[in-house]
Amino acid sequence: MLDRGPGDQKPRCGTGAATELRALRRHHERTEAGKVSGPRATSEGEAGRATTGSPRQPTASSLRSCRRFRVRRRLTVGVRRHPIRSNPSLRLLRCTRSKRESTIRLHTVGRVVTLALAVLVASLVAAAQKPAKVPRIGVLSPGLPPASPDWKQRSPLRQALRELGWVEGQHIVIEYRWAEGKLERLPELAADFVRLPVDVIVAGGNAAIAAAQQATHTIPIVMVVGNDPVGTGFIASLARPGGNITGTADAGPEMAGKILEVLTEAVPHARRVAVVFNPTRPGLRAYAKESTVAERALGVTLQPVEVRQPSDVETAFLRILHDRPDALYVVGDPVVVMHRQAILDFAARHRLPAIYTGRPFVDAGGLMSYGPSLRDTPQRTAVFVDKILKGTKPEDLPVEQPMKFELVINLKTAKALGLTIPPTVLFRADEVIQ
Secondary structure: OOOOOOOOOOOOOHHHHHHHHHHHHHHHHHHHHHHOOOOOOOOOOHHHHHHHHHOOOHHHHHHHHHHHHHHHHHHHHHHOOOOOOOOOOHHHHHHHHHHHHHHHHHHHHHHHHHHHHHHHHHHHHHHHOOOOOOOOOEEEEEEOOOOOOOOOOOOHHHHHHHHOOOOOOEEEEEEEEEEEHHHHHHHHHHHHHHOOOEEEEEEEEEHHHHHHHOOOOOOOOOEEEEEEOOOHHHHHHHHOOOOOOEEOOOOOOOOOOOHHHHHHHHHHOOOOOOEEEOOOOOOOHHOOOOOHHHHHHHEEEEEEEOOOOOOHHHHHHHHHHHHOEEEEOOOOHHHHHHHHHHHHHHHHOOOOOOOEEEHHHHHOOOOOOEEOOOOHHHHHHHHHHHHHHHHHHHHHHOOEEEOOOOEEEHHHHHHOOOOOHHHHHHHHHHHEOO
């Protein structure tokens, strides 16, 4: 059956034939009515029906004529109709093809998105698998490395950093440089850290701090017990260091007077005191000034004995024997520390009571020491390194001074020297070694 034209009404479901028959009859009636009223009406019956307007019953020939007219109209209109819109099968084909094309497009888009996500994930995985930069810590020391073969594993700084989550070999790399008492080597060792480069330099003692400061103004420097860091120009102030240096400092030049006071109390007969020191030590001028003030206040005479380099140690011993002091005051210094055992043996051999600025001398057999407690120095140094590696600038980290001081007395050494320590001094001691 031919399709209807765009002006045709869509037949209702189940009544298509009846509706079409009624339409044909109405069309036939209108046609016949026009014929009766026109000049072709010849019979009285037809004239009467035209006059009265009563409908005429359609005949078989008129119905066939009307149906031929409908067919011609459909053919005529159908020629001008859209080939797809007028054909249900073509519409179904077009719909199926459209759905297939849409499905193909969706699949294509899906593949593109999947490919893009795969590339993104691959790049993220590659970035995650790329090894991160391991921070390097440079430790600059003017002394000698420990004699123990496992000194690296037993290093207090290494253990303190481990407690803060920095495991050597996994999270950090620690580089050590030792001047072995030759302070002139320190500038080159510090420059070596700059060439590596390291992320932070830990410098022990003023000579190492000065060498590191000369080598770099950008790499953070953590000083370990710096002597008078403000007076030496390492920092601007304790609260606001400025620049690239921070860390821990000693108690200040006033410690020189306090040490002489303890010595004269423990050795009341001491009137001439030989002071063993390194004149090249930064910040020494302030200490010398305080020592002069204490010398006058305590009524003692100070005999300076200089030790600039290891070869000066024997010369210093000869100078002491010439001056024949009543006691020794040994100022801590890398060169002096290197020859610690030789100095201890000299004092014991010549029965000279001596006071030192570091506890290690007393642990090794010295008479007594007074100074800041250095037991937590590795822990405090590790805290500074930890904060710097996490992004804090050295200029924002105030310099810390020791809060606790300790007096350690070795009674075994006192007995060997034939010396009796007054009870008042023993009572003030933080630790007495029997």
